[in-house]
Amino acid sequence: MEPTRRSYLAALSGAVALGSTAGCLGGSGGNSALPDGCDVGTLDSVSSLPRPALGPSDASVTVDVFEDFTCPHCQTFTQSVYPKIKSNYVDPGEIRYRFFDFPIPVSDWSWFAASAARAVQDRSDAETFFAFAKGVYENQDRLADEGYQVVHDLADDLGVDGCAVAGAANQEPYRPVVESDRELGRERGVPGTPAVYVDGELLDTYGWDGIQSAIDSRLDG
Template sequence: MPTTRRSYLAAVGGAAAVGATAGCLGGGSASALPDGCDVGSLDTVSSLPRPTLGPTDAPVTVDVFEDYACPHCQTFTQETYPEIKSKYIDPGEIRYRFFDFPIPVDEQWSWRAASAARAVQDRTDAETFFAFAKGVFDDQSRLPEEGYQVVREVADGLGVDGCTVAAAAEQEPYRSVVEADRQEGRAREVPGTPAIFVNGEGLRGYEWGTVDVAIRSELEDAG
């Protein structure tokens, strides 16, 4: 008897999703804005488009909720996301959407890194946003002590003004955008990060095998 899509999908809250919060409990931050980065007050931004890759009419939509300070999100971004991108996003088979969900693992940098990333999005495009997000996850261990320097370096490396991005981390002009995403996650009963939804159904894990099977199943159902 063939295995059905629902054999692979389950409501968020399964063992792996709950496990995603393990190690994702955090404290403070001691970094300082880099010298020479006084760019003045940034305008508050209350809304931005959803960071999205892939065609809007794709038969499968993958929604991912992440916290920049969560080590499990770092693992997902470094190991699973590149596989999703090469196999499904780049060929245009799925639509992939990012949601901020600061637990917060780190009381400061779960929020500040998210605001920095939205500043990059606001000034560039979705591709650059996702590249910036991955760069921050790659340097996640430096956030508590060198967070402003991290976001500045990653932004500069992508051709975005790093001082402005660092200032966005400090001033959090995109806080309401991030909070709206967090509310969306709460509405979906996201218990921890990363939380992965495939066509609206939450997965029990975030490993590549789990995500791959779920996406393939949905593509097959779509014909």
């Protein structure tokens, strides 16, 4: 059965307060040790970056998704729904797909992973950013205890300086970028993560069937 807004506002492990926390309760936690050999010094703060996006900029339909890297509902979306959106609409050039950070936060790694991902984007391109994001979700359960090593290794595997990315997770030089996205999400009424907008309209589902229907209705309109 397709997940609905009601289902993903369910608690991470029980009841949850609706509103800004949505499907994932706030929390804390994280590790402090960078991988061996990583001495990046003090990183400069970055206040702006291009929007991570795939698909033609002049596409007739735009899909915006607000995510928290430590939210299990976002993990489900990225692993089960996003690949279908990409293969059916992004790859054929029918839509523009845009990523927005919205750390709830579930844990400290909601922020740390977001900064690491923006470090990857800053040093590569949107395709690499999305590949890195996929890897973070695949390793979501390791972030609390091994987060710096996880982002280091994922970046290295993608040809990006792993120490720089781990350092970005640690120092959060991209926090202004992430905070800007979060504020934009608040202005747009994001109730929780993942929040999916099709041509500016917030859907009441993050399931494939609902998203497919919303996209098709606009492509056919």
